[in-house]
Amino acid sequence: MNWDWDKLQEKRQRQQGGTPPPRQQNDTEPEDEGQDRQPPRAKRAPFNGRGGGSENPFKKLSQLRFPNGKGFLFVGLGVVALWLLSGIYIINPDEEGVVLRFGKYDRTEGPGPHYAWPAPIESVYKPQVTQVLRSEVGFRSVGQSATFQQGQVRTVSEEASMLTGDENIVNVQFSVQYKIGDPVQYLFNVSAPTALVRNAAEAAMREVIGNSQIDSAITDGKLKIQSEATQLLQTILDRYGAGIHVLAVQLQDVHPPQEVIDAFKDVASAREDKSRIINEAEAYRNELLPKARGQSAAMLNEAESYHALRVRNAEGETARFDALSAEHSKAPKVTEQRLYYEAMEEILANAEEKVLMDGPAASRALPYLTLPGLSAPAAPKVLEKK
């Protein structure tokens, strides 16, 4: 009995492989019947026992939950719908959308939601057109990079060392800020745009420095150098059709090379010294002249006072004399005598030694003068002779 049922099931299985799906419904019923009549172990055997024939795994595949015609259509449509939906994309406000169709540029889209045929038909690039990119030449920011200028800086001396127009060497550190000007050009015209900007920037700056003198480069020519470099760089990039817009070339630092920087600093010191020395001399002058003027005023005043003194004295003395003379003229002899006696009185009172002699005795006396010695001053003598 088992053998019969097995064979019947086998036949029916084979039929199942070739019959359309609806028939399966019918086929399962006898299987269930078979299940009722046969032990579970034996029942399973026909399903698992097949090893021979390549069509069996395919049949298994086609049996395994494979929907009917309509279901297949739904699934297929679902897949297609998903694929079509994948074509929706959104452009952010700082981006632009560049759409290629079969690899060829088709159109540019602005911000917002858009639709494009999904890959492989169309592909969308979304370059950030407002982002400011930065390239550094002659140095590298360590730590805070890309946006902020402060922070540590490491010099790259081979990049920074440049030759000037007057055959001097100078170290230049600068940065370039740029952004995407034309997204189509930027994406498709040039390979390696970052390297391009750096190379072109270095070449442009070296050309501008090569046309400058070292003194102006270090001091007041920086603005001119920056603007010339910016223009030149933009010209170069435009020639390649790079679609890059140069915002600014900024000189971070321009200084003479390390080996000669002391000599440069000394020049500044020398200028300071010159000012200082001149100031000292002026201070000397400013101190000296007022003093001299003061002295001269003093001298003049002294002379004035001498003048006044002399005149006043003269006036006083002569007034005195005039008064006396007036009196004298009224009684000349008496006045003269009086004056004489007054004077003699005074004189003789002062004299230390007085000798009175008779006239004839005086004439007989030997005039013997003791000169006490050359060191002592000789006392004045008066000899009255008749």
Added chain:
Amino acid sequence: MRNNPLLIIVILLVVVVAGSQCFFTVHQTQTALVLQLGEPLNKAYGPGLHFKMPFIQNVVYFDSRVLDYEARSREAFTVDKKAIVLDNYARWKIINPLQFYRTMRTIPGAQARLDDVVYSQLRALVGAYTLTEVVSSHRAAIMKEVTNKVSALMHGYGVEVLDVRIKRTDLPSENQRAIFGRMRAERERQAKQYRSEGEEESTRLRSDADRQRAVILAEAAREAQITRGVGDAKAASIYAQSYNKAPQFYAYQRWLEAMRKSLKENSKMVLANEAPLLNPQH
């Protein structure tokens, strides 16, 4: 067929594979050549979707963008026998992929060729100018001429050279030392000049100040003398005016004063009896 969904899948797969052999896309950044049995067709394909015959024809792609080439630093000599280390780069693109394929085939190959051509042209041109001209005045002109020459030479390879630019024009390290020495000497000279100018000005100011001072004082002395002289004269005139009115009395009075002044203490006197002082009656 309808009954076997498996078959539909298989058919779809076949269609897809066949499609991939019949169509090909060229990206915006590329151009393509179609090779038929190894030989390129005489047509370059731009970006977009194109058709080809399956299996017999296959596609070779070329980058149509501006490509870069960087040379290593090399020495060249200027007309005034100065050595200069040049560092340059070039930008080029493939304009004729057919020719390019026939002659160069690959980009590294093209770069090697470019290297030779650029270096020889640059060296020749640099050798025609002086150092200053190469670095500054004629730099742009040299670069332009090199670009033109190199582009003309590379034209046969289907390549257009857009730009050859000199990046670095540096001097070899021995010359650098010499340059540093010169720069130092130049600065020292300047420093000395400033300092001596300062000294000069300082000395001038100081001596001028001294001179002015001497003049002021001398002027004052002169004025003072004059004033004194005037004072003396005036006094003398006053005296004379007064004494002239009674000259004899003045003489007498003056004699008495002189006696008073000169015969002071410690005088010794010898007087005769007949002296008028001792004999008032006469």
